[in-house]
Amino acid sequence: MDVTNYIILSAILFSIGAVGVLVRRNAIVMFMSIELMLNATNLAFVAFARANGNFDGQVVAFFVMVVAAAEVVIGLAIIMAIFRTRKTASIDEANLLRA
Amino acid sequence: MRYSFALEAISPSLTNQVATGSFANLWLLIALPLFGALVLLLGGNRTNSFGPLLAALMPIASFGFAVYLWLELLALPEELRSQNLILFEWINIGSFQVPFGLQLDPLSMSFVLLITGVGSLIHIYSLGYMDHDPGKRRFFGYLNLFVAAMLLLVLADNYLLLYVGWEGVGLASYLLIGYYQHKPSAAAAAKKAFVVNRVGDVGLSLAIMLMFVAFHTVTFAGISDKAEQGSATVLFLIGLFLLVGAAGKSAQVPLQSWLLDAMEGPTPVSALIHAATMVTAGVYLIVRSNSIYDLSVAAQNAVIVVGVVTLLAGAFIGMAKDDIKKALAASTMSQIGYMVLAAGLGPIGYVYAIMHLLTHGFFKAGMFLGAGSVMHAMNDEVDMRKFGALRAVMLITFGTFFVGYLAILGVPPFAGFYSKDLIIEAAFDRSIIAGIATLLGAGITAFYMSRLILMTFFSNKRWEDDAHPHESPATMTIPMILLAVGSVASGYLLTFNDSLKHWLAPVTGYKTPEPPIAIPVLIAMTLTTVAIGVAIAIRMYLRQADRVAPTNVSIFTKAARKDLYGDAINEAVFMRGGQKVVNGTTTVDNSVVEGSVRFIGRITLGLSKIIRATQTGYTRNYALAMLLGASLMLLLAAIVRL
Numbered sequence: 001m002d003v004t005n006y007i008i009l010s011a012i013l014f015s016i017g018a019v020g021v022l023v024r025r026n027a028i029v030m031f032m033s034i035e036l037m038l039n040a041t042n043l044a045f046v047a048f049a050r051a052n053g054n055f056d057g058q059v060v061a062f063f064v065m066v067v068a069a070a071e072v073v074i075g076l077a078i079i080m081a082i083f084r085t086r087k088t089a090s091i092d093e094a095n096l097l098r099a
Numbered sequence: 100m101r102y103s104f105a106l107e108a109i110s111p112s113l114t115n116q117v118a119t120g121s122f123a124n125l126w127l128l129i130a131l132p133l134f135g136a137l138v139l140l141l142g143g144n145r146t147n148s149f150g151p152l153l154a155a156l157m158p159i160a161s162f163g164f165a166v167y168l169w170l171e172l173l174a175l176p177e178e179l180r181s182q183n184l185i186l187f188e189w190i191n192i193g194s195f196q197v198p199f200g201l202q203l204d205p206l207s208m209s210f211v212l213l214i215t216g217v218g219s220l221i222h223i224y225s226l227g228y229m230d231h232d233p234g235k236r237r238f239f240g241y242l243n244l245f246v247a248a249m250l251l252l253v254l255a256d257n258y259l260l261l262y263v264g265w266e267g268v269g270l271a272s273y274l275l276i277g278y279y280q281h282k283p284s285a286a287a288a289a290k291k292a293f294v295v296n297r298v299g300d301v302g303l304s305l306a307i308m309l310m311f312v313a314f315h316t317v318t319f320a321g322i323s324d325k326a327e328q329g330s331a332t333v334l335f336l337i338g339l340f341l342l343v344g345a346a347g348k349s350a351q352v353p354l355q356s357w358l359l360d361a362m363e364g365p366t367p368v369s370a371l372i373h374a375a376t377m378v379t380a381g382v383y384l385i386v387r388s389n390s391i392y393d394l395s396v397a398a399q400n401a402v403i404v405v406g407v408v409t410l411l412a413g414a415f416i417g418m419a420k421d422d423i424k425k426a427l428a429a430s431t432m433s434q435i436g437y438m439v440l441a442a443g444l445g446p447i448g449y450v451y452a453i454m455h456l457l458t459h460g461f462f463k464a465g466m467f468l469g470a471g472s473v474m475h476a477m478n479d480e481v482d483m484r485k486f487g488a489l490r491a492v493m494l495i496t497f498g499t500f501f502v503g504y505l506a507i508l509g510v511p512p513f514a515g516f517y518s519k520d521l522i523i524e525a526a527f528d529r530s531i532i533a534g535i536a537t538l539l540g541a542g543i544t545a546f547y548m549s550r551l552i553l554m555t556f557f558s559n560k561r562w563e564d565d566a567h568p569h570e571s572p573a574t575m576t577i578p579m580i581l582l583a584v585g586s587v588a589s590g591y592l593l594t595f596n597d598s599l600k601h602w603l604a605p606v607t608g609y610k611t612p613e614p615p616i617a618i619p620v621l622i623a624m625t626l627t628t629v630a631i632g633v634a635i636a637i638r639m640y641l642r643q644a645d646r647v648a649p650t651n652v653s654i655f656t657k658a659a660r661k662d663l664y665g666d667a668i669n670e671a672v673f674m675r676g677g678q679k680v681v682n683g684t685t686t687v688d689n690s691v692v693e694g695s696v697r698f699i700g701r702i703t704l705g706l707s708k709i710i711r712a713t714q715t716g717y718t719r720n721y722a723l724a725m726l727l728g729a730s731l732m733l734l735l736a737a738i739v740r741l
Contacts, residue, residue: 021722030718095716 006047139240202256227574246270299347306340338398349381366471406440419659465582513592547631
């Protein structure tokens with residue numbers, strides 16, 4: 001098994017996710033892109049764990065999933081709140097923090 | 100024989116004895132008036148009915164006890180006459196130990212008798228004088244507080260406890276000068292007295308600190324034991340700082356300006372505090388510190404200069420004042436100048452300073468009470484130009500005042516003749532200039548006192564239309580009569596058989612003065628000077644005085660009317676100078692201190708204006724920044740690795 005292929009796939013997925021976060025305005029889609037980035041790193045962790053023959057990477061992958069789940073709960077709640085007040089999920093409308 | 104001409108020199112010899120028997124109850128002297136003050140001031144309006152009477156009884160009780168202690172003290176052999184009562188340990192911090200101790204020796208005994216004796220008379224007088232005043236309970240409370248503080252001042256056995264009494268009399272003086280609270284001038288005078296006295300107090304506290312640094316003790320006994328170990332500079336500085344303290348309390352140049360304004364207080368206060376007792380505390384301080392001054396001729400000279408300048412300045416101001424109380428206050432300043440001068444002469448003068456202090460306590464208090472009696476009769480008028488020809492309607496007041504007048508002039512056999520002449524002789528022993536100054540002062544005193552008595556009791560009637568002068572009630576005249584008796588007899592009693600000299604010399608030391616001019620000649624010179632002063636005054640004021648003060652007067656009269664520009668000098672030098680210093684520091688504070696703080700603020704503000712442009716509010720911009728940052732860090736990590 002060649003770990004390189006996995007890493008390349010992981011890098012491609014991560015880049016797609018990053019570009020998605022940067023260019024999309026819909027909060028839900030941005031969220032999906034973030035999930036994509038998280039899963040790209042998970043893939044890299046698992047691939048390295050497999051290549052090195054220990055479970056460290058796999059354990060970290062589980063941690064990432066748990067954190068991601070928690071983050072989704074909070075993030076979706078925020079998006080819901082924004083949607084309820086502004087009737088839109090566009091992230092550019094929520095720019096009250098600008099200086 | 101007026102006093103012995105025999106040359107002798109006595110050095111201070113008393114050592115403190117532990118107080119036993121009735122001396123162990125020494126604290127009662129202070130506790131009685133303090134109790135009165137507490138009852139009256141804390142009891143409030145409930146004590147209105149009996150308060151003044153209770154307050155008048157307290158100093159009388161103290162006086163009775165003081166006389167008893169005096170007789171006990173006289174019965175003791177001379178070397179045992181310094182009774183020391185330690186009530187408790189007051190301050191005990193490492194090597195800094197101060198007992199709460201009282202010391203009764205001939206010097207403090209003399210003061211205790213003067214304070215409680217004259218104090219009692221003035222309390223009685225006040226019962227009549229303040230009868231119609233609605234706030235008299237407060238007045239009597241303050242008066243008792245004063246007596247207690249003054250007794251603590253003279254009975255303390257160390258400088259720190261003396262300082263407590265010193266501040267206590269300052270407080271009482273402040274409260275009593277400002278007693279007529281509704282008058283802005285009284286409030287201002289009280290504040291002025293307070294502020295000027297604080298300047299003097301700084302001097303006294305510096306002296307105490309210096310004593311502790313140099314000698315590790317602040318008790319009188321400890322200082323007189325160790326004074327000889329001090330270097331000349333230390334002794335001179337202590338002497339100088341003590342002089343500053345004395346000048347503040349005793350209204351000596353350059354801290355004299357408050358005393359004339361202090362006449363805003365009720366007249367009994369002027370008599371007790373600003374003539375007989377408190378203002379003489381400076382003289383007490385100098386005489387009590389004899390062990391310091393005996394070792395520093397330079398400090399003595401400073402005291403003499405202050406005394407000479409004040410006695411002439413006070414006399415000069417006294418010549419031009421039309422306000423009867425201010426004229427008497429100027430005279431007080433001048434007479435205390437005599438005492439300070441005498442105290443600066445060392446062992447030659449200590450006894451004479453105290454003698455003049457005691458006789459002055461009688462005749463000046465008597466004259467102030469007389470002035471109060473006149474004011475009482477003339478609807479509180481103080482302008483002598485509105486008096487005149489009062490002797491017929493106020494015979495007792497005139498009689499007692501005239502006795503005081505003869506006493507201050509130094510006409511034999513009245514009190515001032517004994518005490519003032521001795522100071523003049525002692526001054527000539529030290530320096531011709533000081534001697535001539537005292538002689539001149541005696542002449543000027545004769546002039547302004549004659550002017551005062553002529554304008555008030557003789558010459559033409561210049562009364563206001565609604566004035567109906569009448570003699571004062573017995574509560575007022577009896578104290579005046581008793582003080583007049585003192586003015587006649589005290590000089591003779593104090594010099595008879597050299598009584599005061601033998602009484603005080605073991606505390607202060609004594610040395611017979613040897614003036615370069617024969618003493619009978621000197622007496623003749625003094626009496627001639629006095630006669631000239633009186634003659635000039637009679638020529639100017641006996642028949643007629645103007646109802647309005649003349650305005651086309653010489654620049655000397657103008658200067659004297661303005662207290663020799665004392666206030667103007669204070670304002671120009673200290674007030675304006677102080678304002679300049681304050682303005683300067685304000686400018687520095689505004690430009691440098693606050694400027695640098697503002698500069699930092701402005702930099703932060705400018706930077707934040709630039710930086711806040713990056714806060715767009717668009718999430719993707721933040722995300723991009725995070726991405727770039729993370730990439731940059733990875734890149735850096737990679738470079739460092741390689």
